[in-house]
Amino acid sequence: MGPALRLAGAALIVLAASRLGALVAGRFTARRLDLRSLIDALERLETEVVYGATPLPRALGELAKSGPSRVRDLFADVVSRLGAADDLPIAWREALDAFFATSSLAAFDRGALRPLGDVLGRSDRQDQSRHIKATAQKLRQLEAQAALDEDRHARLWRSVGTLGGLAIAIIFL
Numbered sequence: 464m465g466p467a468l469r470l471a472g473a474a475l476i477v478l479a480a481s482r483l484g485a486l487v488a489g490r491f492t493a494r495r496l497d498l499r500s501l502i503d504a505l506e507r508l509e510t511e512v513v514y515g516a517t518p519l520p521r522a523l524g525e526l527a528k529s530g531p532s533r534v535r536d537l538f539a540d541v542v543s544r545l546g547a548a549d550d551l552p553i554a555w556r557e558a559l560d561a562f563f564a565t566s567s568l569a570a571f572d573r574g575a576l577r578p579l580g581d582v583l584g585r586s587d588r589q590d591q592s593r594h595i596k597a598t599a600q601k602l603r604q605l606e607a608q609a610a611l612d613e614d615r616h617a618r619l620w621r622s623v624g625t626l627g628g629l630a631i632a633i634i635f636l
Contacts, residue, residue, distance in 0.1 A: 472635065473633075473636055474632075476631050476635065477625065477629055480628025480629075480631065481624045482624070484620045484621045484623055484624015484625060484627070485621055487624070488619075488620040488624075490567050491609070491613040493566075494609050495613050496533060497533050497566050497567055497568050498602055498605055498609055499606055500530075500532070500533035500534045501602055502606065503530075504530045504531050504537075504538065505598060506599060507525075507526060507530060508523070509591075509595040509596065509599075511525060512588055512591055513588045513589070513591070513592045516588070519551070520545060520546075523545070524542050526538040527542050534562075538558075540561055541555055541558040544557055551580060552581045554580075555579070555580025555581075559573055559576055559577060560573075575605060578598070579595065579598045
């Protein structure tokens, strides 16, 4: 095996390992962005329900159409499940499960959102506002923690990927 081929192989190893580290680091950024999108969506939901006096199914439909892009699918899924079952807590729970299967959010993020489905549409607007605000506040706390995790762990994983690739390349050279 010639030196040029070895160098090309080493470069590919470093690039692949660096990319793997960047992918892992990207999950931390994606989680923070998903949490921010959920907070924005809940704030819009509160505005629609409390100040716009919009019926809940229509407010959820508006979020599905023009809400934050990262979470539109969640609200579209809730609306479609609500149309089929006409039971918001079940529709909310099932849509959350489907959304979390494809998002970067952690299990404890779901725990902050799950109780909201049990109270939406079951009380007056002021009580719903209180529950939406409480959920948004929990998500803000999780977002702050996610930002700290992103600062710490994303840089670490990028470095581990690159340095690990370099170490493997040196071993093979």
